[in-house]
Amino acid sequence: MKNKEKVSEPLFHIVKRGNLPTTKSWLIRIVSIVAALIVCGIVTVLVTGENPFEVYGTMISGAVGTERKIWSTAQNTAILLCISLAVTPAFKMKFWNIGAEGQVLMGALASATCMIFLGDKIPNWALILVMVVASIIAGAIWGFIPAFFKANWNTNETLFTLMMNYIAIQIVSYFVFEWSVPAGSGHIGIINPTSNAGWFPTIFGQKYFCNVAIVIVLTVIMYIYLKYSKHGYELSVVGGSENTAKYIGINVKKVVIRTMILSGALCGIAGLLMVAGTDHTVTRDTAGGRGFTAIMVSWLAKFNPIYMILTALLIVFLQKGAGEISMIFGLNESFADILTGIIIFFIIGSEFFINYKLKFREKTKEVKD
Amino acid sequence: MKRFLAILLAVVLVAGLFAACSGKTGGEKKEALKVGFIFLHDENSTYDKNFLEAAKAACEELGAEPVFKTNIDESSACYDAAADLVDQGCVAVFADSFGHEDFMIQAAKEFPDVQFCHATGTKAHTEGLANYHNAFASIYEGRYLAGVAAGMKLNELKEAGKLKGDVPKMGYVGAFTYAEVISGYTSFYLGAKSVCPDVVMDVQFTGSWYDETAEKEAAQTLINRNVDLISQHADSMGAPTACETAGIPNVSYNGSTAVACPNTFIVSSRINWAPYMKYMIECTRDGKAIDADWTGTLATESVLLTEVNEQAAAKDTQAKIDEVKKEIEAGTVKVFDTAKDNYITVDGKKVESYKADVDSDADYTPDTEVIKDGQFMESSFRSAPYFDLKIDGISLLNTKF
Numbered sequence A: 001m002k003n004k005e006k007v008s009e010p011l012f013h014i015v016k017r018g019n020l021p022t023t024k025s026w027l028i029r030i031v032s033i034v035a036a037l038i039v040c041g042i043v044t045v046l047v048t049g050e051n052p053f054e055v056y057g058t059m060i061s062g063a064v065g066t067e068r069k070i071w072s073t074a075q076n077t078a079i080l081l082c083i084s085l086a087v088t089p090a091f092k093m094k095f096w097n098i099g100a101e102g103q104v105l106m107g108a109l110a111s112a113t114c115m116i117f118l119g120d121k122i123p124n125w126a127l128i129l130v131m132v133v134a135s136i137i138a139g140a141i142w143g144f145i146p147a148f149f150k151a152n153w154n155t156n157e158t159l160f161t162l163m164m165n166y167i168a169i170q171i172v173s174y175f176v177f178e179w180s181v182p183a184g185s186g187h188i189g190i191i192n193p194t195s196n197a198g199w200f201p202t203i204f205g206q207k208y209f210c211n212v213a214i215v216i217v218l219t220v221i222m223y224i225y226l227k228y229s230k231h232g233y234e235l236s237v238v239g240g241s242e243n244t245a246k247y248i249g250i251n252v253k254k255v256v257i258r259t260m261i262l263s264g265a266l267c268g269i270a271g272l273l274m275v276a277g278t279d280h281t282v283t284r285d286t287a288g289g290r291g292f293t294a295i296m297v298s299w300l301a302k303f304n305p306i307y308m309i310l311t312a313l314l315i316v317f318l319q320k321g322a323g324e325i326s327m328i329f330g331l332n333e334s335f336a337d338i339l340t341g342i343i344i345f346f347i348i349g350s351e352f353f354i355n356y357k358l359k360f361r362e363k364t365k366e367v368k369d
Numbered sequence B: 001m002k003r004f005l006a007i008l009l010a011v012v013l014v015a016g017l018f019a020a021c022s023g024k025t026g027g028e029k030k031e032a033l034k035v036g037f038i039f040l041h042d043e044n045s046t047y048d049k050n051f052l053e054a055a056k057a058a059c060e061e062l063g064a065e066p067v068f069k070t071n072i073d074e075s076s077a078c079y080d081a082a083a084d085l086v087d088q089g090c091v092a093v094f095a096d097s098f099g100h101e102d103f104m105i106q107a108a109k110e111f112p113d114v115q116f117c118h119a120t121g122t123k124a125h126t127e128g129l130a131n132y133h134n135a136f137a138s139i140y141e142g143r144y145l146a147g148v149a150a151g152m153k154l155n156e157l158k159e160a161g162k163l164k165g166d167v168p169k170m171g172y173v174g175a176f177t178y179a180e181v182i183s184g185y186t187s188f189y190l191g192a193k194s195v196c197p198d199v200v201m202d203v204q205f206t207g208s209w210y211d212e213t214a215e216k217e218a219a220q221t222l223i224n225r226n227v228d229l230i231s232q233h234a235d236s237m238g239a240p241t242a243c244e245t246a247g248i249p250n251v252s253y254n255g256s257t258a259v260a261c262p263n264t265f266i267v268s269s270r271i272n273w274a275p276y277m278k279y280m281i282e283c284t285r286d287g288k289a290i291d292a293d294w295t296g297t298l299a300t301e302s303v304l305l306t307e308v309n310e311q312a313a314a315k316d317t318q319a320k321i322d323e324v325k326k327e328i329e330a331g332t333v334k335v336f337d338t339a340k341d342n343y344i345t346v347d348g349k350k351v352e353s354y355k356a357d358v359d360s361d362a363d364y365t366p367d368t369e370v371i372k373d374g375q376f377m378e379s380s381f382r383s384a385p386y387f388d389l390k391i392d393g394i395s396l397l398n399t400k401f
Helices: A002-006 A022-048 A052-064 A067-092 A100-118 A124-153 A157-178 A209-228 A230-240 A242-247 A252-279 A290-300 A305-328 A333-355 A364-368 B002-020 B046-062 B076-087 B098-110 B139-159 B179-195 B212-224 B238-246 B274-286 B317-330
Strands: A012-016 A356-360 B034-038 B065-069 B092-095 B115-119 B132-137 B169-174 B200-205 B229-233 B250-253 B265-271 B293-296 B303-305 B394-396
Touching: A022 A052, A022 A333, A052 A067, A052 A305, A052 A333, A067 A100, A067 A209, A067 A230, A067 A252, A067 A290, A067 A305, A067 B076, A100 A124, A100 A157, A100 A252, A100 A290, A124 A157, A124 A252, A209 A230, A209 A252, A209 A305, A230 A242, A230 A252, A242 A252, A290 A305, A290 A333, A305 A333, A305 B065, A333 A356, B034 B046, B034 B076, B034 B274, B046 B065, B046 B274, B065 B076, B076 B092, B076 B098, B092 B098, B092 B274, B098 B115, B098 B132, B115 B274, B132 B139, B132 B274, B139 B179, B139 B229, B139 B250, B139 B265, B139 B303, B139 B317, B169 B179, B169 B212, B179 B200, B179 B229, B179 B317, B179 B394, B200 B212, B212 B229, B212 B238, B229 B238, B238 B250, B265 B317, B274 B293
Parallel strands: B034 B065, B034 B092, B092 B115, B115 B132, B132 B293, B169 B200, B169 B229, B200 B394, B229 B250, B250 B265
Antiparallel strands: A012 A356, B265 B303
């Protein structure tokens, strides 16, 4: 009993929760978002003196204010979602593929190359087919290389894929300079501006329709692949424990390489969508950091492709809103990024409180003893 | 499904909360002319800051209402931004970066009633659109004047016996082997040569318009090659700070770097975009046609020189600059004078005929005779520079970019 007084219990400790009732987990999420908005509001008033409600309203109108903005938001969501789908199988397998940026760029470069050299030589349908194949192969190769080294020599895939990004950026820079118009300017510009060879067609008057439709189909396929296919099961077993996988007779090497080829191929498709469906050119900024943002999208959705639609939308929504704020209020874009950061911080934070709870020290105990 | 619904609810909630508050979706109901501006970066980049300030000044003077879109990539984001500016009621849209051009043309085709103006582009004269226009300035005149200041500094060093080598040698940090850069360093060199006839110059390229490290390294390479003075055509502080550290005189670009480099900064040339923006707004307001190619000059005050830093410059530099400026304006001094002896030579010979690639195409086909009346007619067949002769006295150290 003497010892009892000496034991100092911390003010609180963290306990893993069991399954939280649905209503309660919702409540936590709602509270966290309200809290995020309140904090954003306080920051807005303190830093800029603007009315926070007006700032929020502007964010909304920036993302979905006009039909054009809705389509722009949809198209950006589609691309981000496509890359998120691509990194998901690798992450589920605990293969830290942070090379999506480079894989997308290689796919984009492959598509652009086909458009430049085959633009006036073969019919458009054949050209698009060749572009699809080329971009998938290019992305897949960029995914295969680090996987091959990982599978055979257990190299560190995080560093490897990261370095592959820089190689891809330099390769793109090289060709963009080589093919630049006018000479030496370092810009290719829109490819085939008059013939539109290799461009995705405009459907229902919408040039982004194809991109959105393709990504919706890919999302469903990826959902089925991960949830119901043998491949999907194998890669989650490998992610859970490599030894278990080996024990039950899964060829880990094969799964790692196969999954990374899939991951790279999907990134290649994202590059194709950027070139054929959106920009019609390639620059070293074509991926634009989305290869990294996609990781967050994938994690936030806990690797579920259907949830990813929402997390990708959330990120794009915040980005679009941020751009609008900087335009309407004349604020630096960094301010809008601060708000985005706060909101995402709270959303991620809410997951903590859904999985864990804080247990505070009970004061009454000692008194009774 | 639970999680999906949860996220959906969260999104709806955010949206609902936002929607409940009335949004501010544009300016007040003034009758002012609305003009849209698209910038590659924001005011943190010296390049874009130069445009931003010009736009603010021009709009304020004419009572127009500017709408700014900053951090717009050279991708379909530029088209989306332009289209959105049109949706907001802008009657003219301006974009500031070379890579925006194709996306501006795309928008111009879609919205024939709106004027689209693009700085540094090359395609307005070949696209033939009534509402798409290019603009630049005869910055080669400004660089020539800055070159005069450099030449005077070299003469001063020579007289004091402080040259690093036998002949005065300058260094130049360039971005790409692009005509705009070539035109720039050549005019700078010619300005120096006009007062210091035996000067030579080394050019080192970085392969980027903005890369502080690469520009610093390029400047260091030149310093190691014993240059007596450095100038640059790239947008970071890399070269000026390398010069300040090494104590090498520097002729700057885009604006004064005197605060960061008090001991080495001599003078800087820059383009003032306000005159063009005023022209663009006035034409749009009055329903007049805007020139497909507009080239600002010393006379329109589109080409400016900063104040001379007395601490680093040679004596009477300012007076000499003023004198040469008058001569350029009067036409007695021509920057690209191909008739003058010992001035512009390629392989030891004067240039009497040259076809430049004025109409940009993927094969770089030379299409226009640009030498007329004993001078290279820079910026007269289109506003963006096309001078790309490699003249004697200038050595390119690397041409991989």
